[in-house]
Amino acid sequence: MAGGLKEVRERIKSVINTQQITKAMKMVSAAKLRKAQNAIVQVRPYADRLNRMLSNILSNLDGGANTSFGTAREVKNVLVVVITSNRGLCGAFNTNICKETTSLINEKYGKQRRDGNVSMLFIGKKGYDYFRRRLRDVTFITDFIDVYDNPAYENVSRVARARMDEFSTGKYDAVEVVYSRFKNAATVFPTAEQWLPVPKMETPAGVKVAKADYIFEPDQQQLLETLVPSILQLSFHKCVLDTQASEHGSRMTAMDKATENAEELLKALKIHYNKKRQEAITTELGEIVSGAAALEN
Template sequence: MSGALKIVRERIVSVKSTQQITKAMKMVSAAKLKRAQDAITQMRPYADRLNKMLINILSNLEGGINSPLVAERDIQKVAIAVVTSSKGLAGAFNTNIIKAAVAKINTDYAEVRANGNLTIICVGKKSYDYFRKEYSDCNIIDDYVDLFSNLDYKNLAKVSQMLMDEFASGNYDRIDVSYSKFKNAALQFAQCVQYLPVENMEGTKAEDEAKGKNFKADYIFEPGKEELLNHLIPSILQTTFQKYVYDTHASEHGAR
């Protein structure tokens, strides 16, 4: 009887300790949330405007563009960058991001995985903890599990540049990113989206034409469309990846 009572007391102490840790993490996250929310709120209009500009330009080009970053290929080799936090105690935040990636794999890339051509790029420790156990048959890259310890532009640009280089060299035919889109402190959406190649804009053009919008714009390219877009596309992709990470960072503190 005394032994059972001792176990109960130990559990009570353990629960209280966990509550104290959770409360402390919540207070820290509340302070960090404001900074993270400000960062994504300030960045999102810029990133969205860049994407709209790219859509408009690509949709109005005659003859397309010769860029390896927009090249559509048969999907045989795939990489998914799964952007989670490195800490737990954030409800279903990390689980939802992982679930979005797993759903994408099961729906679109089951054959790619069966052929041994699926790579998981773990950004944040929680994604690595899951995929190294459950997806041991895949190539797991853990070079970026500590990315959230330093979210400056140079660090994020290294990751996006690596993704672009790997795609352009033909090591992957498709690269997706699974992350959490931040709406507000109470609402975040986990999703897995295509990162490379830059998506074909014909569907957007057709939809706008069907709505009666004049999608044709008279662009003057200086020095030329090829040179301009070969600089513009990588810059936009770097900004887009930075937005994914900032979204996830704000979502983490909102969830906690």
């Protein structure tokens, strides 16, 4: 019986130590979340508005002005950019992004995958760890995994510019970005977006939409060559910031739940320990009484 009590005591001590770790991780994630949330809240409205403006402009182009980033062509080679975290312990955060990526490839680019024309670029280590064991017919690009640790605009825009150059030269006919869209600490959405070519505004069937008459200064072509790459780089940067905020929110929520589970487990263990201890005391008292009665006889 004493051996059983010792095991329960050791387990209680282990759960207390684990609970202290989860509490500390929750506090660290909460501090990081505030910083990441401020960053995405400031960038997202600006980036979303610029994206709508870009789609609108490309949908209303006329004359000889054009940009390769808005030109759709037959999709033969595809690049899928997967943005995940470098660390785990954040619930199903990374798994959901990977599932969204798998669904995108299988449903939208199944033919290209069968032809061996799908490439995947990873920002963050967890995405690569997931897919390297599951996809044997896809080309992996792992040169930019560490960009996730330092998501400054200069670092992220360098990756975006390289992908834009590859699209312009015809190396890829479509570029998709899969990331996690942040709403709040408890709610994030795995999202797949077509980054290139820039999707044009959708017009409902049977609805006539007046064509916007833009006045370009300087000339239309020069403005497109400057404006479009800048907006695309900002959009790419927003995806990375969204994912970072989602990671910290998911980890904070997961560690909070783990702390609550540890508390419930502690209560159950303490009740079990008290029962075992009471049983041991009762048994010892019974043995003492029996021994005393035997001596009297």
